[in-house]
Amino acid sequence: MRTFVRAFAVALAPLLFGAISDYVFGGGRSGLQWTFVVMLIPLAVSALLLFRALRTYPRDVAAAAASARASSSVSSE
Numbered sequence: 001m002r003t004f005v006r007a008f009a010v011a012l013a014p015l016l017f018g019a020i021s022d023y024v025f026g027g028g029r030s031g032l033q034w035t036f037v038v039m040l041i042p043l044a045v046s047a048l049l050l051f052r053a054l055r056t057y058p059r060d061v062a063a064a065a066a067s068a069r070a071s072s073s074v075s076s077e
Helices: 002-024 028-054 057-075
Strands: none
Touching: 002 028
């Protein structure tokens, strides 16, 4: 189900981009430019979130590795 939803969203994205360009911003070159500007906002927010998460990444990887080692030693007993 998750794969279907993701494939549907990926297929729908260009259609929504064009619809926003035409119907929200009036189409043409100007509409396309404003659509790109608006779509840069979520991209910038996700980049900021990823850069914030970068500080905790080594700690998170170490915790996941320790958890995997602990669960593998319990299951082998």
